[in-house]
Amino acid sequence: MNAPTANLARTPVVALVGNPNAGKTSLFNALTGSRQKVGNYPGVTVERKAGRLALPDGRLCDLIDLPGTYSLNPRSPDEAVTRDAIFGRIAGEKPLDAIVAVIDATNLRNHLRFVLELKALDLPLVVALNMVDLAARDGIVIDTARLADLIGLPVVETVAVRKRGLDALGAALASRIGEAPPALPVERTSDIRALQKQARQLAGAVETASGSARRWSQRIDAVVLHPVIGPLLLAAILFFMFQAVFSWAEAPMGWIEDGIAAVQAELAARLPEGVLLSLLNDGVLAGVGAVVVFLPQILILFAFIIALEQSGYMTRAAFLMDRLMARVGLNGRAFIPLLSSFACAIPGIMATRTIDSPRDRLTTILIAPLMTCSARLPVYAVVIGAFIPARDVGPVGLQGLVLFALYLAGILGALVAAFALRRTVTKGAAPPFLMEMPKYQWPAPRDLALGLYGRATAFLKRAGTIILASTIVLWALASWPQPPVDADRPGIEYSLAGKIGTALEPLFAPIGFNKEIAIALVPGMAAREVAVSALGTVYALQGVDEEHAQGLIEQLRAAWPLPTALAFLAWFVFAPQCISTLAITRRETASWRWPIFMFSYLFAAAYIAAGLTYHLAVALGL
């Protein structure tokens, strides 16, 4: 009886559609669990989330979580994807068999308007009336049967975070999905204002008690958005977040380093000295290590960001910071991506996807590398340790003061850059700042875990491959050709990297850099902290890394005049010394134009800053 025909074997496609903050992603997570695939739509940096859903009648369907949108008239690339998916215009995507419109029971009148817009498409449609528990908490009572009756669609009450109503939703879907796919909907312009009015009347007719929606959120906002307490609370949250990123990650980072070192030692004991051992130890393992060692920090950072997003606090932070960001031509939403960039520019640049204005987003991406990331710290630590005396200036230490000045220089540089970019390359009116502030919610552990997993794998895939590849390329550059047997200079000087560095020396001489620095900057392109071990190699020291830098500190003290050291610090505030950042910029802007522009402007800024610092220091007789 199970004669499979082409029609029976067809897997129907169902999309979740709804306003942002309707709980769509929670519902998607509840329906698909960990059986979901996260990818990208072709040509745009919009996440594509799909999973399998088993209907009660045994059929399987593909469930797609489309980006949240307020209507079918898109204002951002995300919203355009939702529209195009509904009208079957995305290459490689099958047309939809049915839509689940997810609406927030505490905000019926706005969300019903979108349902009315979707209903006009004549696709099989089921309404998931989500967050009915929160509506009940606020005293809102909805006559669901009457709503279904008036709107002429099946309406299922759900509480996605508690997995309530999922079976009923599946049953309602099963009855709407036919054997053959429905006809593609035709796009027509709808009168939003008329629909809005209709939705308000509809909401008024089915809400038997309107309660006092958002009472809790308003109480929390009275504190969180208070003119004095609000900014202080934001500062405290950020301080705690950074404290956590750096201190909680310390132990796991140590384990990872020890683990990699143990594997390297094991390989060194088993394999003969030679190219293979060097490739594995100094190329592959060093490359893998350079990525994974930052994973604990990045996971902690992502966990904070996801929790802040899901709780609803992120939009409050954007609200508090909008005024300050507006002064340099950005909007409040740029604040969190820039903040993340203090740990690492890569998650920061990935986080710019929440900025709906393309120009603001591009500007934010371009200035993100100016935030002092944690990979700069080893470089700063070595140079400051070597050249800045450990004495106090008033109540504070001079070394700490210099480090603070370097952070500050990065921030000021970013503000100036944003100001300049918004008036030149990213010139043009940004869409006005208009942001819904959703009600507060506890982040659900399942949503937090799935969100973290998705972003961590995206980071490893995007950053990991490029860092590994570039480390191996730079390892090869620094290893070949090999030095002659009677070499009297460090091996790296005979290699291609050494030759490139030597060739670059005249370029760097005017800003006070010697040949050794020029050579070390070449492998230092892989990641900033690599510059430390590269300097160790150039000065023919063995086993220099962040913890064993004492020898290097003494060597540098003897080899560099103070103005050179200060110029080197100024260089690292701006320098585009990170291939992964450039690679992620290429991914996120979908063109080579912007990473090349980013490299050029940062190189110019670094060159000028280092040159000014060097000549000023020389003139002052330092």
Next chain:
Amino acid sequence: MTSSSPHRPIDALAPGEVALIASIDRAGLAPETAQRLCELGFDEGVDVEILHRAPFGGDPIAIRVGNMVVALRRDMARLIEVAA
């Protein structure tokens, strides 16, 4: 606008004061912005209230419109008028 006008900008609402939107100057907005404002629930006859003003100069402001809270900058808020 004269002082005898029955309308005043939403920005002039006192804390805790609830009023109905009387008019929205849609001609003063880009068409997409006017539409988004509508999608967020701003329409004539809808009840609004100013909940919060941001620190550092009171801009942007957070407005409750129906059951939603929307943040917008004051230059846009000036185009929305409420009945006195």
